Amino acid sequence: MSTPRHTVTLRFLAEPSDVNFGGKVHGGAVMKWIDQAGFTCAANWSGQYCVTVYVGGIRFYKPISIGDLVEIDAAIIYTGNTSMHISIHVHAGNPRQTEKVKTTHCIMVFAAIDEQGQTVPVPKWNPVTEQEINMEKYAHRLMDLRKDIEDEMKAYL
Template structure:
């Protein structure tokens, strides 16, 4: 099987996605991010994958109704059973080739078998300097997540 490291979803932001401020609802953007990330994770692993973490979601600019939206997802790190996917959302007037980045985040997926047990994923190896920088970014975020989880421990259900 040939792994596909990245996926791009493109579509128009429709009026049904509007929030009270007249822009696309942030929840809709998060749904698109999860869909693009899932598509990327499955394309790389060849397995069903589940979202286990969405972190550092950053909304830079609003998405306007009627905009052409591009959601780009790319594998930036693989563990034994997990995939770290960087997702960028860009949007702009469909009459123009220009898109502006509106949102960024990292999603971690785990490949699972039919019983829901984690299974190994093909390993990704960085090829370029940019790839290596993104892999380091993913590793730094893993360290930060561990620190956050330690701080949250007293508040988690037992």
């Protein structure tokens, strides 16, 4: 069974080079993995090169240990004309066990661009399942919140 174009899962082991001074995986390494999964999902959906426009609400729930199997699930939850909102969930755990725990979540927005760096249209995402419909609603709520945050920040730019 092949994975739908609107989702991507990356799996790998957390390596010693990913460690921070506290002995766990560095948050910056997790953010890099999140960006890679988001890019892969956006490029797969759009068929274009994509750039990160926004990363929001990144929440670290649990640390990741060196040697853990890391699974990063990325899924399209909303598309605009040239942008794609992607939900990212990171799970990790001992590779000898089936149970994985959620370690991180965030929403990313990517834009598809052409060879000249100009944005280009992306295929429309049409949610089907109840979960997909709820995630699209979640994306709309977050867009409204981002507008409020941007308005608040204008005075400080």
